[in-house]
Amino acid sequence: MKKSPFLGFLVGLVSFSAFAGNTPNISNLTQAEADSIAKNFANAIVFRSIEPPSSNGKIWGFGVGVGVDMTSAGGVNGVLRAHGGQDISVLPAADIIATLQGPFGISGEVGFLPKTSVNGFSFKRTAFNAKWTFTDVLLREHTPFDAAIRVGFGKNEFSYAQTINGVADTISFDSKAMRAELGMSRKFVIFEPYIGLGFLKTSSTLANTASVSLYNFQQSDSYDYSKSSFLFNVGAEVRLIFITVGAQVEWAFGETTTSAKLGLKF
Numbered sequence: 001m002k003k004s005p006f007l008g009f010l011v012g013l014v015s016f017s018a019f020a021g022n023t024p025n026i027s028n029l030t031q032a033e034a035d036s037i038a039k040n041f042a043n044a045i046v047f048r049s050i051e052p053p054s055s056n057g058k059i060w061g062f063g064v065g066v067g068v069d070m071t072s073a074g075g076v077n078g079v080l081r082a083h084g085g086q087d088i089s090v091l092p093a094a095d096i097i098a099t100l101q102g103p104f105g106i107s108g109e110v111g112f113l114p115k116t117s118v119n120g121f122s123f124k125r126t127a128f129n130a131k132w133t134f135t136d137v138l139l140r141e142h143t144p145f146d147a148a149i150r151v152g153f154g155k156n157e158f159s160y161a162q163t164i165n166g167v168a169d170t171i172s173f174d175s176k177a178m179r180a181e182l183g184m185s186r187k188f189v190i191f192e193p194y195i196g197l198g199f200l201k202t203s204s205t206l207a208n209t210a211s212v213s214l215y216n217f218q219q220s221d222s223y224d225y226s227k228s229s230f231l232f233n234v235g236a237e238v239r240l241i242f243i244t245v246g247a248q249v250e251w252a253f254g255e256t257t258t259s260a261k262l263g264l265k266f
Contacts, residue, residue: 027164028216033079040074042202042227042253044091045156046177047127049109050246050261051099052194052237053148053183055133061101065244065263067111069093072256090258095125097261105136111154120161127154129179144186150198151180164212171214175204181231193236200252201228229253242266 029037050067070090077087095111102108109129116123129152135143159172181198203226206214213219235248246261 027083027212027214029079029214031215031217033082034215034217036075037079039227039254040076041071041091042200042229043071043250043255043257044069044093045154045175045202045204046179046200046252046257047095047111047125047129047152047154048248048250048257048259049097049099049111049129049150049152050235050237050248050259051109051131052146052185052192052235052246053131053133053150053196054146054185054187054192055105055107055136056099056101056265059101059103061099061107061265063097063099063101063244063263063265065097065246065261067095067097067246067259067261069095069257069259074255093125095127097263099265105133105148107131107133109150109152115157122157122159124157125154127177128152145184146187147182147184149180149182150196151178153178164210164214167210167212169208169210169212171206171208173204173206175202177202179231181233190239191236192239194234196231196233196235196250198231199228200231202226227253235259239265 048067048069055061056063070092073088073090080087095113098110100108109131111125111127113123113125129150131148131150133146133148135147154177156175159170161168161170163169178201179198181196183194183196185192185194206223208214229252231250231252233248233250235246237244237246242264244263244265248259250257
């Protein structure tokens, strides 16, 4: 099996295409075009909890919110123009996010988007992060900041129908992403800025049902992709009693992802 950068392209375009009514009818991709799409869209399938490293409560806590990601389009517009598509500025994604805080600084973060069908597109996301705010246990009385280790795993399922040279085709794929990072933050009454540094790895499988190849450099109807990158992010959360507003900017795979979240914490 070879790499499948086209799958990231499909994930990123799902929201744009569904609402604009512009199905991305792409075929005959060159290796250079496929590589450009892979670098650009790897970020679009990654779950970001938009949570600071600190614990939500001394022992127990619960939070729920809605997060939105916007990943820069980078070099993909050249591919879109070459294949008669429309330029786009960002690649959108969204999650319903829930967090559960437990003792010893250990918490879980869940992101999901139930199976949704819009204009022939079908999309589903599920992801989970485990976070340990180790300063709650090891250094509570000796540091002015909070620090946490976060590891996570996410899965995306996507399919849509297109027609290539008069042949009806259904595109489907599974994609997975793993992340690990170290984050640090400092609380200032209602405002908490933070930074994070870590590692991302994505893998996926793209398949189509028609006897038509999506690429001009291989004929298989199934195509695998795997890629990794360092990540760096900066963000902040504002908390007013139960209401929280979060914002984050993350850099990975040579692209920038801007995220925002509105939620409640108890």
